[in-house]
Amino acid sequence: MSDSLLGLDEPPQPRDSVYRVLARKYRPQTFAELIGQDAMVQTLGNAIRRDRLAHAFLLTGVRGVGKTSTARLIAKALNCIGPDGQGGPTIDPCGVCEPCRAIAEGRHIDVIEMDAASHTGVDDVREIIDASRYSAVSARYKIYIIDEVHMLSKNAFNALLKTLEEPPGHVKFLFATTEVQKVPVTVLSRCQRFDLRRIPAEKLAAHFGEVVEKEGAEAEPEALAMIARAAEGSARDGLSILDQAIAHAGMEGGAVTADAVRDMLGLSDRNAIRDLFDRIIAADAPGALAGLRGQYDLGVDPQAVLKSLLETVHRVTLAKLGNEVIPGQAEEERAALVEWAAKLGFPALHRLWQLLLKGHDEVIRAALPIEACEMALLRVIHASSLPDPGELARKIAEGAPMGGPAPAATPAAPAEPPAPRNMAEVVERLVAAHEEHLAARVRNLVRPIRLEEPVVEVSSQGIPADLVHDFESALRRVLGKRWSLRVTDAPGQPTLNEERAAQEAAERDAVLKSPVVAAALEAFPDAELIGWTRDNRRFG
Structure with missing residues (x-):
């Protein structure tokens, strides 16, 4: 196998001689440091504890969410032998044994990383197939990490299929990709897939705060929040922006400020x-x-x-x-x-x-x-400035003029309309103001508590937030600007529709108990009460 596949083409450099960017310096070394991927970590932990490890893993997600880092962590987890050299696979690799340190430093001979973007051909895959037949040199598993696997050629994928389906017991494949839709279905079906999520902005901001503290720098919370939002779920992108912001702040001799980040990113004020x-x-x-x-x-x-x-x-x-x-x-x-x-x-x-x-x-x-x-x-x-389409349709239906000059004067609405006495009268005012849809929602959902001019107090039970806003706005339009809506936690009275249903049920019960109806139902058992009128108690 070529040295480029083994990662031996770069000469070793003294650790402290070259500055490492934050995105590399704070790459997670344990699963506990991997932020925003709790579901995947739990699944992997259960698989390791129960010895139900797949032979191939596919890690997919947007850039910078930890795909390659997760692949290396899995390699450490499978090959860790513990500080005493007697440990087995674990979701919490020790980080101090020789396999853990060698994998972290990218020098373990049995953990082979390949960039599919520069090794796309079938010959590169054949090298892997040939080498996979031999047992690991010093590790428990021989692990192949193939980054951006979707860039392999069609022939390369086809050459890999047989080995991927029935690999030797000592081999594990870890694939990473940002474009999973380009990976053939035949490959997907042979892998255990993990979709790494975008990292929430609040978690990124908290992580960046910890990094700033470790770097001995200072940053405004708003600046960290702006960087987290600009990162769009990518820890690597966010750390790169933070690196630049800290450098800028160092030149200015102060903390990372929101204004500096805004200027740096070209964001609107x-x-x-x-x-x-x-x-x-x-x-x-x-x-x-x-x-x-x-x-x-x-x-x-x-x-x-x-x-x-x-x-x-x-x-x-x-x-x-x-x-x-x-x-x-x-x-x-x-x-x-x-x-x-x-x-x-x-x-x-x-x-x-x-x-x-x-x-x-x-x-x-x-x-x-x-x-x-x-x-x-x-x-x-x-x-x-154009009229609302619904309002325009209502005016057309009413025959109101749509064009021409505006009338010289519009009659002013009464400054002090009579105050409604109850919720039913409030709903009547809404209907009269052509707020039929809102009136229907109020009848169904609003439980009144009291009405004392200029406050309408209702219960919060079952009332949506948007109805609160719309109802209060309508109250001020219909009753006057001084009116307001108060929402409290008290249980409230039944809604208007519930009141009407209860009243109709009571009336029906009274009709059924009346002597004439009771006698008719007794004489005709199959008869059914289908309606009645309230005046003079005439029935149907």
């Missing part, structure tokens, strides 16, 4: 994006274009501005649904999301999302990106 979003929903075209140009002059890519606006719309939608805020979110941003969520309905948010997404795609392909971005924002602003 959150305050500027909030101001831009405010101007868009307020249909302030000149102000929105000035804000966009200001970001562009600072070096922010127009595509990044639209991406930040899309993220804002998404977060507003989640806030409207009552979802928790993201880690590292500033208090002023949280307050802005709550305000926008109360102001914007779901149809408006969906329309904003579609328009911004279309603009984002146009900017990617545009010959003039900033001009395309300006036109996209103007289209969004113009659309925000």
Whole structure:
């Protein structure tokens, strides 16, 4: 077998002579250090403890989630002999025995790593097949780690199939790939597959905090959260960004700050994006274009501005649904999301999302990106001033005029409408204001507690978060701005629909017990009460 397969083509270097980047320095050496892959670790641990080890493993996932690191950890786990030299396979390799240290340093003769991107041919695979027939030199298992296995040629895969299906007992294959869909099904069916997940941003931020502390540096929590979000689930990408940020902070003589990370990554300033979003929903075209140009002059890519606006719309939608805020979110941003969520309905948010997404795609392909971005924002602003499609359909159904000059004056609504006395009257006001869908939801889901002007108090039992926002907004539109909705944990009264069902059941019971109906049912046992009228007790 060639030296390149054995990893012997690089001359040894003194450990302390070359700086190691953070992504290599903090590569996990135990399964406990492997973050975000708890399900896989548990499965592997159970397999090792029960001696149910597969002969081939396929590790798949996006870049930087730990595929190659996991393969090396599995190699250590299978070949560890413990500090006393008497141990067996374990999910917690000791890290001090000779096999553990040799595998960690990449010099174990029985753990062969091959990069399929540079060894794609059938001849490279034949070397593995021929060598796999011989027992391990000093380890319990001879292990082949093939990275980016999807890049092997079709002939190379075919040559590997027989050995992969019935390998010698002393051989284990560990494959890693970012594009599992390119691996032939015949290979997939012969492997035990593990899908490594993207690492959640909050776990990445916590991990980066530990790394910063070990490096003797300092970093703002918001800066770490920004790096974690920019990493998109990849620990390696995040550590590379952190490495650069620490170097930048060292040159400036201070901690890693959110502003420095934002400048380094070319991210849009959150305050500027909030101001831009405010101007868009307020249909302030000149102000929105000035804000966009200001970001562009600072070096922010127009595509990044639209991406930040899309993220804002998404977060507003989640806030409207009552979802928790993201880690590292500033208090002023949280307050802005709550305000926008109360102001914007779901149809408006969906329309904003579609328009911004279309603009984002146009900017990617545009010959003039900033001009395309300006036109996209103007289209969004113009659309925000158009009537809601549902409102437009209602006006058409009512025969209201759709065009022409606006009337000289619109009759003002009464400043002090009579206060409703109960929830039934509140629902009647909603129906009169053409809020039929909301009225139906209130009848079905809202349990009133009390109504004392100007507060409607209801129970939190069974009421969705979006209904709370929509109901309170409708109350202020229909009854006046001073009215508010209060939601408490008290059990509340039955809903209006439950009250009506109970009343109808009571009336039916009274009808069945009346002498005339009772006598009729006795005379005609097969008869059935199908209806009645309340006036004069006439029955059907």
